[in-house]
Amino acid sequence: MKNRLSLFNVTSLALGFAFLYLPILLLVVYSFNASRLVTVWGGFSTQWYGALFRNEALMDAAWVTVRIAFLSASLATVLGTLAALALTRYGRFTGRTLFTGMVYAPMVMPEVITGLSLLLFFVAIGFDRGFWTITLAHTTLTMCFVTVVVQARLLTFDRSLEEAAMDLGAPPLKTFFAVTLPLISPAIAAGFLLAFTLSLDDLVIASFNTGPGATTLPIKIYSQVRLGLSPEVNAASAILIGIVTIGVTIATILSKRSLARAERNAL
Amino acid sequence: MPPKTSSVGAVRRTFSPWSDPAAVPLIRFENVTKRFGDAVAVDNLSLNIYESEFFCLLGPSGCGKTTLMRMLAGFEEPTEGRITLAGQDLAGVPPYRRPANMMFQSYALFPHMSVEKNIAFGLKQDGLPKADIAARVDEMLRLVQLERLAKRYPDQLSGGQRQRVALARALAKRPKVLLLDEPLGALDKKLREETQFELMDIQHELGMTFVVVTHDQEEAMTMADRIAVMDHGRIAQVATPGEIYEQPKTRFIAEFVGDVNILEGKVIGQENGLWRVETAASPTPLTIDDPDEVLHAGQAVAIAIRPEKMVIRRGAAAPGTQNAVTGEVWDIGYLGDWTVYRVKLASGEILRVSRANASRFVENPIDWDEEVHLTFAPDAAVILAE
Amino acid sequence: MARSLTKRLVSGVVPAVPFLWLVVLFLVPFLIVLKISLSDPVVAQPPYTPVFDWSDIGGFFGKLDLENFEMLVEDGIYLDATLSSVRIAGISTLLLLIVGFPIAYAMARAPVRHRPLLIALIILPFWTSFLIRIYAWVAILKPEGLLNQALMGIGLIHDPIIILNTEAAVYIGIVYAYLPFMVLPLYASLERMDNTLIEAALDLGCPPWRAFWAITVPLAMPGVIAGSLLCFIPAVGEFVIPDLLGGSETLMIGRQLWSEFFSNRDWPLASAVAILLLIILVVPIVIYRDVEARRLETQR
Numbered sequence: 005m006k007n008r009l010s011l012f013n014v015t016s017l018a019l020g021f022a023f024l025y026l027p028i029l030l031l032v033v034y035s036f037n038a039s040r041l042v043t044v045w046g047g048f049s050t051q052w053y054g055a056l057f058r059n060e061a062l063m064d065a066a067w068v069t070v071r072i073a074f075l076s077a078s079l080a081t082v083l084g085t086l087a088a089l090a091l092t093r094y095g096r097f098t099g100r101t102l103f104t105g106m107v108y109a110p111m112v113m114p115e116v117i118t119g120l121s122l123l124l125f126f127v128a129i130g131f132d133r134g135f136w137t138i139t140l141a142h143t144t145l146t147m148c149f150v151t152v153v154v155q156a157r158l159l160t161f162d163r164s165l166e167e168a169a170m171d172l173g174a175p176p177l178k179t180f181f182a183v184t185l186p187l188i189s190p191a192i193a194a195g196f197l198l199a200f201t202l203s204l205d206d207l208v209i210a211s212f213n214t215g216p217g218a219t220t221l222p223i224k225i226y227s228q229v230r231l232g233l234s235p236e237v238n239a240a241s242a243i244l245i246g247i248v249t250i251g252v253t254i255a256t257i258l259s260k261r262s263l264a265r266a267e268r269n270a271l
Numbered sequence: 272m273p274p275k276t277s278s279v280g281a282v283r284r285t286f287s288p289w290s291d292p293a294a295v296p297l298i299r300f301e302n303v304t305k306r307f308g309d310a311v312a313v314d315n316l317s318l319n320i321y322e323s324e325f326f327c328l329l330g331p332s333g334c335g336k337t338t339l340m341r342m343l344a345g346f347e348e349p350t351e352g353r354i355t356l357a358g359q360d361l362a363g364v365p366p367y368r369r370p371a372n373m374m375f376q377s378y379a380l381f382p383h384m385s386v387e388k389n390i391a392f393g394l395k396q397d398g399l400p401k402a403d404i405a406a407r408v409d410e411m412l413r414l415v416q417l418e419r420l421a422k423r424y425p426d427q428l429s430g431g432q433r434q435r436v437a438l439a440r441a442l443a444k445r446p447k448v449l450l451l452d453e454p455l456g457a458l459d460k461k462l463r464e465e466t467q468f469e470l471m472d473i474q475h476e477l478g479m480t481f482v483v484v485t486h487d488q489e490e491a492m493t494m495a496d497r498i499a500v501m502d503h504g505r506i507a508q509v510a511t512p513g514e515i516y517e518q519p520k521t522r523f524i525a526e527f528v529g530d531v532n533i534l535e536g537k538v539i540g541q542e543n544g545l546w547r548v549e550t551a552a553s554p555t556p557l558t559i560d561d562p563d564e565v566l567h568a569g570q571a572v573a574i575a576i577r578p579e580k581m582v583i584r585r586g587a588a589a590p591g592t593q594n595a596v597t598g599e600v601w602d603i604g605y606l607g608d609w610t611v612y613r614v615k616l617a618s619g620e621i622l623r624v625s626r627a628n629a630s631r632f633v634e635n636p637i638d639w640d641e642e643v644h645l646t647f648a649p650d651a652a653v654i655l656a657e
Numbered sequence: 658m659a660r661s662l663t664k665r666l667v668s669g670v671v672p673a674v675p676f677l678w679l680v681v682l683f684l685v686p687f688l689i690v691l692k693i694s695l696s697d698p699v700v701a702q703p704p705y706t707p708v709f710d711w712s713d714i715g716g717f718f719g720k721l722d723l724e725n726f727e728m729l730v731e732d733g734i735y736l737d738a739t740l741s742s743v744r745i746a747g748i749s750t751l752l753l754l755i756v757g758f759p760i761a762y763a764m765a766r767a768p769v770r771h772r773p774l775l776i777a778l779i780i781l782p783f784w785t786s787f788l789i790r791i792y793a794w795v796a797i798l799k800p801e802g803l804l805n806q807a808l809m810g811i812g813l814i815h816d817p818i819i820i821l822n823t824e825a826a827v828y829i830g831i832v833y834a835y836l837p838f839m840v841l842p843l844y845a846s847l848e849r850m851d852n853t854l855i856e857a858a859l860d861l862g863c864p865p866w867r868a869f870w871a872i873t874v875p876l877a878m879p880g881v882i883a884g885s886l887l888c889f890i891p892a893v894g895e896f897v898i899p900d901l902l903g904g905s906e907t908l909m910i911g912r913q914l915w916s917e918f919f920s921n922r923d924w925p926l927a928s929a930v931a932i933l934l935l936i937i938l939v940v941p942i943v944i945y946r947d948v949e950a951r952r953l954e955t956q957r
Contacts, residue, residue: 014763017764020836024782042796043799086675108942109946114894120928128689143682164377165381167373173393173397211919222788252781
């Protein structure tokens, strides 16, 4: 019985991961296709990568996207961490219910609504649409994700560590920087990465809030894709996938190593 | 203080500032009350703790002992009353400005700092010169015998080693008082016993005041100069371990500390300074030597007798034997050092009697279902007014 | 006293800054949408009438009407789009449960040392661009695409099957893109489950399949609810997937909003559609918030 169960388990994992990874794999494989027809294999070639780097519009869009992602993720990390502290350390303050509502709603609210409402807001206050409006919009969305990630860490945080620091003579602010911050920093870093990726990836909110000179990569890719499949987009995608894979692999290895160390030392 | 009690327990007989009216307490709780919403955690409690004392707060969970300690450390403020430490009123003094350090139940070692960094943390907050900090850290590491593990991180230590680091860290600042919250709770039995004596040695060596919170009566009995037994936010009794065990003030204390048999009865009167008490357990009244109690005839009382203070013999008691009850053996538990008999009386009550196994072999030992009788001396029992 | 006042001010900043940020950039914009959805479509041609004219507060409220919403009801396309959005999101959520549960279950039963890797593998696609992952399916599902090539290659079919630009493609896209959001909450509740519970059930004479329904499924319910809401809510308002995979036949409300806004440039009507979409989602969002808040509380 045990064997049959585990065979079933292995099969579901294998099928699940095949479903998740095959499309991405095919995308990467066909980025090396010599043929302009994306679905017909015409031999191996790296020509589309060359074309990609010569495509100035695409490169500009990539640069704009990275700048927006970095800025908004940094802002979101600060705001989200403050919000998480407020929600876990400030007990019942006035407006707490409204606060939690405003933190959770943007995460599940359809992006079209968030995008539209921010756009109307920017128009209403006469703020020119462009780089900054996208940055502010992304900050608002992604700070909520940072809040949830950091909040989860703070809730499992052993409060007696902070009490110990205070007991040993460290005032609250010093306690925060000497004990709390170092211990929640992995969660903060994870929150930053999440915010960065979400911003990098967003099409809908950026489309609503974009303006002259602020075409992000997703907007650019989307407009190309609507015209049909393009091998250049395949190449761009493959590069993005490569970067993410390397990053996540390194992070996994690092966390695995620290886990192994902890396990070894527990013996 | 009756002369009889000064010989019981492991009291440092020369050290008893609490019985010296001229002694000034180091810590004073004066009518302290702490409420959390509607719940009263500490109820109008007054208590004095003296310098160099090893003081235990003992009680079941939820009795308020931890709250009391946290008020001393500064993590909670009393709702009413005041706490002074070395004459200083602690009201409004934050934890980081109090000359009291705490060893946490979870140890609360900073996982991102090495052993020596953990120990140095408090000293750094005081802005001591680097050389002084290093010297003190070395001294502390020697004291808890962890010199070789200075560079390790908490997750690289065993439970016992962590406990020592936590102790060293709290001791490093030489606080006026060291607070220990269930200091041995996370250790296994063997290690716990060893560590109890180590803690006593360290306390003796440093002459520091220790206040320990524990729910483990054996731990409290072993280590403390005095124990405060707490129940529902109040202090039930403050006394030396010997007094707590031999002269419990209430039924709660008698039952919480050690094993005890309780016989319910009614006072008949006093004869030659001894109380005569009528019980269902014995056809003749029992004679109890407890001169401190002020009782009146007809009063309902409980008689408390420790299992080791009764003698078990085969057969029914001879008529006229003082303080004898007859019954049959219900259970026998062999514990190695002790054998525990549970004896069912005709009245239906079950009494526990223990006998030290002083020799390796016993001829014709008492067996299950045998008729036996139990006797005890008048001064072996205590009367507890209901 | 002054000291504690500064301290209070400093510590008050912690909740105040993010709170104000969200009020200004989430709550206020939202109220503006509400206001514009009630303003006149004719006057409100792009950009539209000023949102708030401080000198004319009476007029501000006076000019509001439900004209846009009347239009939403009269023109059947919006109602159809709403219904079909809910239907597509509901079916997709069900499919996600069917696909996600075995995966989450297998992950929770895998050896502990393999679990971090499995979790990383589930999350990894999420870190790669959503748009790119949907785009990848265009090449697969096209009539002359890779799936049809493969199926014809092994002789299973002779003529290409039409999947792209149908609702089926939308289901595939949603299941594919949202799978991590379903698997992770399911895994979290399954992983926490004590395996001896199953052993106890078996020991008490319950056959494995019945133990699964009697023990595993009820205990996984918090994960099922969280995962389903986490998928259903954004799926209702999905734009990219129906736009790239669903073709012109697939009606979805998010897409309708997009085209009202970008193609028809009718901002008030787009706002009304946004409000309509939100009305549909307000109940699931509130439930989800409660479920999440409770989960965080019990994690302590």
